[in-house]
Amino acid sequence: MLYYLFDYLDREYDLLGAGVFQYISFRAGMAAFVSLFIAILIGKRIINFLRRKQVGEDIRDLGLEGQMQKKGTPTMGGIIIIAAIIIPVLLFAQIDNIYVILLLITTLWLGIIGFLDDYIKVFRKNKKGLAGKFKVVGQIGIGLIVGLTLYFHEDVTVRSYTGEVRMENNEIIREYEDVKSNRTTVPFVKNNELSYDRILSFAGDDFTWMFYVLIVIFIITAVSNGANITDGIDGLAAGTSAIIGLTLAIFAYLSGRVDFSQYLNIMFIPNLSEVVIFCTAFVGACIGFLWYNSYPAQVFMGDTGSLSLGGIIAVIALVVRKELMIPLLCGVFLIENLSVILQVSYFKYTKRKYGEGRRIFKMSPLHHHYQMQNMHEAKIVTRFWMVGILLAIMTLATLKLR
Numbered sequence: 001m002l003y004y005l006f007d008y009l010d011r012e013y014d015l016l017g018a019g020v021f022q023y024i025s026f027r028a029g030m031a032a033f034v035s036l037f038i039a040i041l042i043g044k045r046i047i048n049f050l051r052r053k054q055v056g057e058d059i060r061d062l063g064l065e066g067q068m069q070k071k072g073t074p075t076m077g078g079i080i081i082i083a084a085i086i087i088p089v090l091l092f093a094q095i096d097n098i099y100v101i102l103l104l105i106t107t108l109w110l111g112i113i114g115f116l117d118d119y120i121k122v123f124r125k126n127k128k129g130l131a132g133k134f135k136v137v138g139q140i141g142i143g144l145i146v147g148l149t150l151y152f153h154e155d156v157t158v159r160s161y162t163g164e165v166r167m168e169n170n171e172i173i174r175e176y177e178d179v180k181s182n183r184t185t186v187p188f189v190k191n192n193e194l195s196y197d198r199i200l201s202f203a204g205d206d207f208t209w210m211f212y213v214l215i216v217i218f219i220i221t222a223v224s225n226g227a228n229i230t231d232g233i234d235g236l237a238a239g240t241s242a243i244i245g246l247t248l249a250i251f252a253y254l255s256g257r258v259d260f261s262q263y264l265n266i267m268f269i270p271n272l273s274e275v276v277i278f279c280t281a282f283v284g285a286c287i288g289f290l291w292y293n294s295y296p297a298q299v300f301m302g303d304t305g306s307l308s309l310g311g312i313i314a315v316i317a318l319v320v321r322k323e324l325m326i327p328l329l330c331g332v333f334l335i336e337n338l339s340v341i342l343q344v345s346y347f348k349y350t351k352r353k354y355g356e357g358r359r360i361f362k363m364s365p366l367h368h369h370y371q372m373q374n375m376h377e378a379k380i381v382t383r384f385w386m387v388g389i390l391l392a393i394m395t396l397a398t399l400k401l402r
Helices: 002-013 018-022 024-052 078-092 098-123 132-152 208-230 236-255 258-264 274-293 302-319 323-329 331-354 366-372 377-397
Strands: 158-168 171-179 183-185 193-195
Touching: 002 018, 002 078, 018 024, 024 078, 024 236, 024 274, 078 098, 078 274, 078 302, 098 132, 098 274, 098 302, 132 208, 132 302, 183 323, 208 236, 208 302, 208 323, 208 331, 236 258, 236 274, 236 302, 236 323, 236 377, 274 302, 302 323, 323 331, 323 377, 331 366, 331 377, 366 377
Parallel strands: none
Antiparallel strands: 158 171, 183 193
């Protein structure tokens, strides 16, 4: 909203300083600052409100050290994150941008699903929360919206260079056109653009979109569930998400600039720069939430926050065409997910074969395995953050390592 106000003041009245709102870097920085400020400012008030309403976490005793001391800690703190994302985005971004609209819808959609799950757990005293089938239906719903929009919407284009060049003011200008194409980036490969239309051509032109939408649904479901599973100890999901969000902000900034995308030989995506503002607000919200969620946590994000974080990350990766890098960039989420899958699968297999279930880890997800080894959770979180930073650096290195 402020963007449109200052744009009007700059055009109509030539107001001194109003033009600074035209710069993505300024608005992105302001979005990060405001989201961090909002999270810290309203966080305490929301926590006190949740305490008054007795919205406390009902801890299941798993035999972990210090676990039962957390009983009664307010949950549903994801409301803080959602508010700290949406308000700065509405203030500083162009809210008619198709990518910003998709991300706002994703945030609210998955936030509502997570809120319902937390509400049932807390107020209905049902530890299972929202039935799994309803969660999946909700994730499929947002996947359909995102997938169909990215495939069919006229504003979702990439810049294709025709190969023709011309001279203008002693500079070589490459001719281009913005085309409707569902391309993605293949890491570690030179000239690394791959078209979904090509790899899904076996389905025929009339059905290619169906397979693309199925891919989008799978990615959103997998990443949102991965973030949900990772949210098991103080500060782990929020800190890891902040690292991933900052990395995606860099990719969005580079792919949204003609000069940088040409220099790095990466895909230029028109209208993408506004996503940088959403990314920085996302990072600011996660860091601000850590003010209260770091050990010992004063509030838990609950499914309200974790499902939203994972879904946002998935959609950002899709719109910047970096979804094939998700296994690397979101490696912490992936490892946590795999630890649960391996544990359950191996337990069932050994129970059928030997009549007694055996385990690979002392407990899953993986962070609980280290807790069972008497490692302090603050150390576990710090080390997982370090792994997340290393994975982020490796992901950024794909810009040059081809």
